[in-house]
Amino acid sequence: MGDTTKKTRAEIEREVRDLGWWYQDFDLPSGVRTGTGQEPSYRPEERWAVFAPHVPEDLSGKSVLDVGGNAGYFSIQMKLRGADRCVLVEPYREFAAQAGYAAAEFGVELEVVNEDVHTYCLTTEERFDYVLFLGLFYHLKYPVLVLDRLAEMTKDRIVFHSYSVEAEGVSGRDLERDLDRADDAEIDQSDFPAMKFIERRYNDDPTNWWFPTHTALEPMIRSAGLKVVARPHTQLIVAEPEHPLGKVVYSKLVFPKYAKPGGPVHPGPQQVDPELWQKLLQGRDQES
Numbered sequence: 001m002g003d004t005t006k007k008t009r010a011e012i013e014r015e016v017r018d019l020g021w022w023y024q025d026f027d028l029p030s031g032v033r034t035g036t037g038q039e040p041s042y043r044p045e046e047r048w049a050v051f052a053p054h055v056p057e058d059l060s061g062k063s064v065l066d067v068g069g070n071a072g073y074f075s076i077q078m079k080l081r082g083a084d085r086c087v088l089v090e091p092y093r094e095f096a097a098q099a100g101y102a103a104a105e106f107g108v109e110l111e112v113v114n115e116d117v118h119t120y121c122l123t124t125e126e127r128f129d130y131v132l133f134l135g136l137f138y139h140l141k142y143p144v145l146v147l148d149r150l151a152e153m154t155k156d157r158i159v160f161h162s163y164s165v166e167a168e169g170v171s172g173r174d175l176e177r178d179l180d181r182a183d184d185a186e187i188d189q190s191d192f193p194a195m196k197f198i199e200r201r202y203n204d205d206p207t208n209w210w211f212p213t214h215t216a217l218e219p220m221i222r223s224a225g226l227k228v229v230a231r232p233h234t235q236l237i238v239a240e241p242e243h244p245l246g247k248v249v250y251s252k253l254v255f256p257k258y259a260k261p262g263g264p265v266h267p268g269p270q271q272v273d274p275e276l277w278q279k280l281l282q283g284r285d286q287e288s
């Protein structure tokens with residue numbers, strides 16, 4: 001007997017439209033496309049093509065975390081490569097519902113957590129083999145906190161993508177030396193890693209907060225305890241834990257480096273320029 005419950009293409013088309021506006025515009029197995037082909041939707045296949053070569057073809061036995069996973073395109077690809085488990089974190093109910101729907105259409109199961117990534121990361125004790133942190137960093141008010149925490153939660157690999165803004169160069173100069181005040185002019189250079197703070201709406205989206213420069217991505221990844229293994233796109237980095245930190249249970253805090261045997265010690269007395277404060281005051285008086 002044939003499958004009498006099989007939906008027609010028209011039914012799927014209607015269900016897809018009933019789920020609202022889709023940011024991720026991709027083909028479902030029926031051939032129905034989620035988006036309309038109009039911007040601001042985008043084609044996640046293009047991003048997948050960039051980092052898929054850095055993900056094993058066979059993910060059996062592996063777990064995946066996809067934060068800001070939207071309609072689930074990347075989670076679904078990871079499941080189609082055999083991942084055992086995939087947790088998708090998405091705070092907007094509409095997108096979380098789309099992810100559940102798209103996964104069902106592909107016949108795969110996702111654990112969709114309808115939650116903000118800060119809350120999720122800072123309250124879970126889970127760790128994952130693969131972590132996808134794509135297109136989300138610049139939407140966060142506390143982005144580096146989340147990056148550090150996701151680094152702790154990564155066992156094998158993290159794929160990190162962030163919108164980033166022009167700087168001279170991409171990876172930045174070698175900064176593997178300590179800086180002091182004599183280097184302030186260098187810090188002012190346009191290729192120095194920087195984060196630009198967005199106070200108001202950008203692109204009519206109130207969730208844009210910080211735009212790193214291209215040169216800031218690798219130093220931030222390194223300072224999270226990760227090693228850059230590939231940078232297949234200016235805005236995309238594949239990284240692995242360099243200093244595995246193990247499972248962190250320490251009252252679920254996010255700063256496990258401190259107050260631990262072997263943790264950092266304060267570097268000692270810091271140089272202070274006693275005249276700087278006065279100079280800045282004078283500058284302000286002259287401006288007003």
Ligand SMILES: C[S@@+](CC[C@H](N)C(=O)[O-])C[C@H]1O[C@@H](n2cnc3c(N)ncnc32)[C@H](O)[C@@H]1O
Binds near residue numbers: 133
């Ligand atoms: C630019 S989209 C990127 C979607 C997907 N990761 C991709 O690369 O195609 C940003 C996604 O992050 C979600 N998002 C925004 N703020 C978030 C937050 N605080 N926690 C988790 N996800 C968030 C948005 O709803 C959206 O699905």
